[in-house]
């Protein structure tokens with residue numbers, strides 16, 4: 596279980612908080628969606644939960660382990676799939692995955708088997724020895740995903756895992772997330788694909804200006820919002836239609 600208490604982040608030099616006094620509980624085995632307009636604070640939140648970013652204040656625990664006192668254990672327990680590709684372009688897919696697996700302390704046959712089995716499931720076995728810079732966006736996204744799950748994390752954070760990929764790659768990624776979840780991994784992911792979240796998530800939270808404005812089971816949120824037919828209607832009713840451009 597993930598318990599977030601009063602978590603806040605204000606970037607250095609920024610006027611406003613990007614995440615402010617956020618409270619949230621995510622139960623084991625959920626697929627939890629973080630939704631919200633551009634700049635809402637989704638990446639900031641997920642980056643704090645995966646130790647990529649230090650909170651300004653507040654706290655969280657994962658499986659009762661505190662982010663302050665149990666950082667090392669927690670880093671082994673979680674996986675993070677960042678929005679940007681974190682891969683070495685001139686190394687092959689296999690070499691990249693071997694490197695990332697080693698970072699989690701995996702080695703030998705266990706690591707090799709894990710790499711090959713994930714490459715197989717995600718349809719990339721025949722590209723194992725090809726360099727990453729020859730890969731399409733969809734292939735890189737799948738390698739990025741594998742790099743984060745070789746150590747079989749109990750909790751997986753993903754920042755827009757299906758952005759910019761074709762429908763085929765997207766389906767393979769979503770099916771794999773469902774499979775991981777069925778095998779016991781709790782999943783928290785950010786997305787702008789509201790249809791996808793509506794179908795995939797046990798619960799979602801809609802975030803705006805660094806705070807949660809609503810959360811719940813997608814069908815409950817739709818039923819509770821007047822004239823809403825889907826999650827997109829709920830999203831627009833709660834966050835408005837104004838563009839969120841800012842520099």
Ligand SMILES: Nc1ncnc2c1ncn2[C@@H]1O[C@H](COP(=O)(O)OP(=O)(O)OP(=O)(O)O)[C@@H](O)[C@H]1O
Pocket residue numbers: 606607609613631632633634635636637638639640
């Ligand atoms: N490194 C940074 N320094 C200063 N401000 C930042 C930094 N990163 C993000 N922000 C600001 O924090 C706010 C939240 O940004 P964040 O990237 O978390 O939003 P998001 O919901 O993930 O947006 P998107 O959907 O566009 O990815 C925005 O106002 C953004 O400009």
